[in-house]
Amino acid sequence: MNMKFSEEQINHFMDLAIDEAKKAESRAEVPIGCVIVDNRTQEVVSVGSNEREETQNAIKHAEIIAIEAACNKIGSWRLEHMSLFVTLEPCPMCAGAIINSRIEEVVFGASDPKAGSVGSINNLLTETRYNHQPEVLANVKSKETGDLLRNFFRKIRGKK
DSSP: OOOOOOHHHHHHHHHHHHHHHHHHTTTSOOOOOEEEEEEETEEEEEEEEEEEEHTTTOOHHHHHHHHHHHHHHHHOOOOTTEEEEEEEEEEEHHHHHHTTTSSEEEEEEEEEEOOOOOOSSSSGOOOOTTOOOOOOEETTTTTHHHHHHHHHHHHHHHHH
């Protein structure tokens, strides 16, 4: 693996994704956050957090929102020199968007045994029949990102 960032930088960008996840939680959304970073400048290009509940739109995942914002910001659908940091393993839809946008690297926190498509159920990002395979770094701050989700769902179950 040839990650573009130091361990310190990886942790910093995952902390920013965690901050986005906490913003989602404050809006009663599932706490998932995403940050897209330009590998050449180490600058944050875009952020996203889940908006599914507030928009009642199934595709409003953190990654989709961040990818769309990055494309709008740089004026291209090709995010070739970008890394995506997300607090939860991407689902099939988000993995597809990552492939289609040519994101170079994906760093994620907690694994998702119910919908994860970057190793848990399958691994779309290493499928060589697709025209693009980003590098992947899994389980960065997985305890912290997993605890965010577990605590969120524990609170919801407690309210019912």
